[in-house]
Amino acid sequence: MSQRTTTLAPGVEYHRVLAGDQRRIGRGILAIVLLMGGMFLFSILFPVIAAMVQGPVSPDDGVVYTPLLHAAGMFAVALLTPWSMLIQRWFYGVKGASLHSVFSRFRFDIFGRALVVIVPAWTVITVALYWAPLPETTWSHTDILWFLLATLLLTPLQAAGEEYGFRGLIFRVAGGWARGARAGLVVAIVVSSVLFAIAHLSTDMWLNAWYLVFAVGVALITWRTGGIEIAVVLHAGFNTLNLLFDAAFRVDFADAYERSAGVGSPITMLPAVVIVIAVIVVWVRTRGAGAARTPADAEARVEAVRAG
Template sequence: MRTNQFACAELPEGESYHRLGRTSRFRWWSTPLTLAVLAVLVFFLWMAIILSVTIVAIIGGSGLAPDSVTLSTIAEMAFGLLTSALFIPIVLFLVRVVQWRRVGSLLSVEGRLRWGWLARCTVVAIVPVALCAAAFLPLAKLLQPGLVPSEASGGTEVFAAAMTVIVLLVPFQSAAEELTMRGLLMQMVGAVGARSGERGGASAVSRVLRSPGPAILASGTLFAALYLAAHPDKVWTTAALSVMGLGAAWLTWRTGGLEAAIGLHVVNSLVQFTLCVFEGRMEQIGTGLVVGSGLPLGAGSPLVLLLTLAQVGLYTLMVAWLAGRRGVRRRSADGAFGRTP
């Protein structure tokens, strides 16, 4: 049977999620090339953001009328969420063009997004998120009363406009972060170790590199490390980000796809953004990277670490149990390697 040497690489056979980047077309330079192209694309994205903000500032003038401040805040929130969401096409481009493999390999071991499993994970996420949200007020009043907002503001029209932006954009912003951190990064790290049948694959270094540990650790802690570098005084938030990231990374490996991580991220971010709007704290949202990172309430305090541990622990147990019960695939199918379209 004729094969097309220019066709995209198929899923490697019998591999865990973190190893799906080690396709038949993987070469030693694939990872540094991916990082280089990513840096270039992010640079141009950043330049486009600066140019857009500058143009808006020039058109709108240097000041804002009092009644336009809220509208400006909503626009900034939408712009920040949209900017984060633009990482979706960037990551898909890197996988499809630079790494020359199917984009479905970034989604799950089945080579596609498992919509039914995503829906179940999203429903399951409501339970721990709701419990943590319900526990926030009494715990905050007990441990750190200053965390509880004193009054709500904004009005019905402002709330409706902000919620429209949130409902439309937060799912894409959350998915973009998971595609980047738990998807692309995890598979780049997981692809480094040689297979057992390849040259050097029997070495101890290769065995460690192709194990899930390094991929989970890297994809689960990189964002927290970058946040700590920029905010060295935010120790509690950094610790909570590490717990959330490691939990999402482990679930991605355990369930063979991004659905569990995306489900928790979307539900938690929707709750966080909604409360920020309801309580008149939209200025805290910024680009959505921290508020929309999937953390429970109480950022910047020991409470956020406590709630994150409880939330991630409960969600992990529930999803792992459900995945085992439903027989969710953890590895790609045997015989998948080397197939052509």
């Protein structure tokens, strides 16, 4: 739908990669509709296929949510990564790899450093959240092993899919709707964060507040670092650890992930502490010459180190 590009302008920030001379709001809305429509379609289609494969499950055993349904749900959302790349390429002519970062590659050095710090922090928060007993189900020993395997293999990909969709494609699409970079950043954060909360289909005040804090925080981090890596670590670490605890304690998923009004409480906001601290740390470490929000910033940083 537009001329394809193979390289990114050296001074363009992550959220402005899709910005052009025209704001192309109609095209952006269509891209977002396709992204979210695909997400909901995948999330319905693959669990339905999984249910057909496994056959009927009797609720009398107390087991309705199975490892196969779990894996299907995780895989469905993980498809948002290639789906986001395809939509960006089709609608804007920008190669899918640019969704990793402004350098069009996934920076494993940043990912690794974030992993070492963030996973222990999420572990402490998860233990606090699971301190009080939760409703249990009657999964067998074998089921628990399958749940653990599916969670370890697919939940990080599921979380990454949401990041590439919301902090990647939607963040960039909305970031191009304003004329200036700062106005575009505000629009990008608001649109991607609100849609992220809506996508979770919750009517609870505390849960929606948590979704918004998380979304705004990782959007800021994505902008300040020029890429998606730390956002993926934060999202994948939180989701994976929670689901691992669920499987280990045989927690009833239907109760644990109920999102209707009244299920949340102030304790729901406890994980926001990690997000706020992460934003502060990233902000401080990317001030001045330490910022690498564009390829040009990175080159200037290298030159500064050589000159020093």
